[in-house]
Amino acid sequence: MNHKHISLIVVAVLAFLFIEATLWVRGKKEASAKAEQKVASEESHARQLLAIETANLNRLQASSKDLIAFLDAWQPHFEVINTPQSAEVNFTMRIKDGNLVSLSQRYERASLKAGSSIPSSLRAVVTFEDNFAGLLNWLGRLEADLPTVRTTGVRLGKGTRPGDLRMDLTVEQPLLKQ
Amino acid sequence: MQIQKTIIDDFKTDRKDILPPLPLTGRLVPILFYASVFAAIVLSAIFALQLKISKGRIESLRQELSETQKRAADTKSERAALEERILRANEVEAWVEGSRPLQPLIIAITRSIQEGSSIQDMRLTRREDTPEQLHLSISIGTDSIAQLDRVLDAVHGQGYREISPQQTVNRSQIDYQATLVRQSANGPTPETEPQPEEQGKS
Numbered sequence: 568m569n570h571k572h573i574s575l576i577v578v579a580v581l582a583f584l585f586i587e588a589t590l591w592v593r594g595k596k597e598a599s600a601k602a603e604q605k606v607a608s609e610e611s612h613a614r615q616l617l618a619i620e621t622a623n624l625n626r627l628q629a630s631s632k633d634l635i636a637f638l639d640a641w642q643p644h645f646e647v648i649n650t651p652q653s654a655e656v657n658f659t660m661r662i663k664d665g666n667l668v669s670l671s672q673r674y675e676r677a678s679l680k681a682g683s684s685i686p687s688s689l690r691a692v693v694t695f696e697d698n699f700a701g702l703l704n705w706l707g708r709l710e711a712d713l714p715t716v717r718t719t720g721v722r723l724g725k726g727t728r729p730g731d732l733r734m735d736l737t738v739e740q741p742l743l744k745q
Numbered sequence: 746m747q748i749q750k751t752i753i754d755d756f757k758t759d760r761k762d763i764l765p766p767l768p769l770t771g772r773l774v775p776i777l778f779y780a781s782v783f784a785a786i787v788l789s790a791i792f793a794l795q796l797k798i799s800k801g802r803i804e805s806l807r808q809e810l811s812e813t814q815k816r817a818a819d820t821k822s823e824r825a826a827l828e829e830r831i832l833r834a835n836e837v838e839a840w841v842e843g844s845r846p847l848q849p850l851i852i853a854i855t856r857s858i859q860e861g862s863s864i865q866d867m868r869l870t871r872r873e874d875t876p877e878q879l880h881l882s883i884s885i886g887t888d889s890i891a892q893l894d895r896v897l898d899a900v901h902g903q904g905y906r907e908i909s910p911q912q913t914v915n916r917s918q919i920d921y922q923a924t925l926v927r928q929s930a931n932g933p934t935p936e937t938e939p940q941p942e943e944q945g946k947s
Contacts, residue, residue: 571767575774582778585785592792599799606806613813620820627824631831638834641841684833685840699855703848710846717844720870721851741840 644715645685645743651676654689654740657713662693665705670694670733677739688739690719695734696726702734709738716740843876845927850903854883857899862887865918872924879905879925886918893919904928 648654655674662669673692679685695702709716720737727733847869858864865884872878881900885892893912900907907923914920 571771575767575771578778579774582774582781585781589785589788589792592789592796596792596796596799599796599803603799603803603806606803606810610806610810610813613810613817617813617817617820620817620824624820624824624827627827627831631827631834634831634834634838635827638830638837641837645837680836684836703852703855706851707846707848710848714846715841715844717840717871717876718847718869719876721847721868723851723864723867725865 641715644713645741648713648740649743651687651689651742654742655691658689658691658693658738658740661705661709665701665708667695667697667701667705670696679741684744685741686744688717688741690737690739693736693738695736696728696731697734698730699732702732706734706736713740839877843871845877847879850879850900850905853899853903854896857892857895858885859887859889859892859895862889862892877927880922881907881925882920882922884918884920888917890914890919893921896921900925901928 648657651674658674659672662672671692671694675690675692677688677690679687706718706721710718717739718736719739720735722733722735724733724735725731851867851869854867855864863886865886866882867884868880868882870880870882872880883896885896887893897907904927905925906928907925910921910923912919912921
């Protein structure tokens with residue numbers, strides 16, 4: 568082997584290194600292109616999901632518009648009285664303010680559907696004996712002032728005194744989930 | 746004078762053409778070298794530029810992906826909140842539907858009682874599982890069967906219709922029972938503004 572051969576080998580190795588370096592850069596570019604394609608695919612998929620979610624939300628908003636308006640109109644009425652104590656005091660005060668003769672009053676906490684927005688209520692079981700107009704006006708005012716109160720039972724019968732009416736009333740004040 | 750042959754040979758300088766010539770393929774190596782250097786520089790520059798552009802795009806796409814995913818998550822949570830509100834609204838609606846005032850119905854029934862007739866006993870109760878339905882049980886002291894029709898007219902006038910009616914007519918008393926359901930599908934609306942609690946009221 569003479570110096571010409573050595574020179575050839577050196578030049579060939581240099582050429583090989585240049586080619587290798589170019590191929591390395593090309594490899595990096597191709598890997599980057601693949602990564603770009605992957606990210607673009609993920610981004611496209613995310614856009615599709617967003618479009619579906621947005622469409623679902625819009626559809627739900629449109630279909631529930633009236634229901635939500637209903638909730639917005641009624642929710643403040645439910646929030647006025649939200650503890651058993653305040654409900655009991657409220658009933659007691661209303662009976663007192665009505666100047667009605669109540670024979671008995673009983674209050675109890677009633678469990679409704681567990682896990683719902685209205686999990687419990689305060690049930691008031693009251694027996695009155697008074698004149699017809701007084702009793703019915705009082706009941707009308709109660710139902711108008713507290714529209715969320717549910718009158719679950721009314722029994723009307725003759726009172727012990729002539730002209731009087733006996734009214735067994737069961738009402739429930741809903742208590743919202745805290 | 747005679748000079749020795751070997752000594753003369755020692756003074757000779759080396760001649761270039763004494764080395765054997767390179768093979769033909771060997772002569773291509775420098776050409777290949779120059780070509781590879783040129784191609785490597787040009788192609789590497791192109792690839793490096795493409796790599797830079799691609800990395801820029803990846804960065805941009807990652808940002809867009811992140812924003813899109815965030816917006817999708819926000820939309821999803823907004824939908825979940827709305828679904829929760831709808832559920833709440835349904836429960837509130839069901840409660841309100843089962844809380845229609847009974848006083849107007851009671852008054853209408855009592856006003857329908859004619860002279861000579863009287864209500865002996867009247868019960869209006871809501872079923873626990875279907876509170877929007879009412880169970881009416883009424884005993885009317887009357888001599889006229891038409892009195893019951895007047896009571897039922899009053900019930901219809903309040904937007905209720907009766908199902909599963911049962912009636913027993915004695916000499917001067919009519920016992921009537923029925924389940925009352927609303928005729929119209931219109932939901933109730935609050936007539937008054939919510940008032941503060943009356944806890945402090947004396």
